[in-house]
Amino acid sequence: MRMTQKFWLLILVLFVAGNAYAKKGDKVPGYIIDNDGEKIEGTVQIGSITDNEVKVQFYHPGASKKKIYKPNQLQGYGFETEEIDEIGRKSKRWVHFEKQKVDYPPKPFGPTTVFMEKEEEGELTLYCYYIEVRNNPKKPYKYHYYVKDNDGNFSKVTRDKFGKDARSIFKDYTALSKRIGSKKFEYRNLDRMVRDYNYWTVAKHDANEYKVAMKNY
DSSP states (O other): OGGGSOHHHHHHHHHHHTOOSSOTTOEEEEEEEETTSOEEEEEEEOOOTTHHHHOEEEEOTTOSSOEEEOGGGEEEEEEEEEEEOTTSOEEEEEEEEEEEEOSSOSSTTOOSEEEEEEEEOSSEEEEEEEEEOTTOTTSOEEEEEEEEETTOOEEEEOSTTHHHHHHHHTTTOHHHHTTTTSTTOSGGGHHHHHHHHHHHHHHOOOTTSOOOOOOOO
């Protein structure tokens, strides 16, 4: 998984440890994209993991009061955040969200049209979606992956059908598809696999040779 665990779970853990640089309530550079496709730059106030999926708190340039947008009002949004990488260095990256329709709300009785975090983009685009688990304080969130191809086909990749789904998704890249289900090629590693698949579609190396793509933060 990205940075050894999904991004928002890492932010949650680091926040508790006092080492996170992007946390709930912070105001950071960001943007929104309205339903006409116009990108407006401003400031985003970060919410909780699932708050960020159901709304964006946005300050337009020069405005002192924030405006709250729901997923039906925008195509998406994003913001810049600081993190600590695997070896303890500070780094910055942009987090991008896109409006999508899901089968289950992130919060009880919440909407099923949500902002979904976009983790990888290329021949395949990978999204990660979080749901609150209120009866499990030790694991307050669970996540699901969704994949969209260049034809616009958007589908959920489930844990129970991961092997079948992943082999179908990566069938053209033999070196990857034959590794599905082995160590480091499990559900939690799907972000890296999509990144490596996208790299293969660009590099055009031998489909029987596995190569790891570099991370782009």
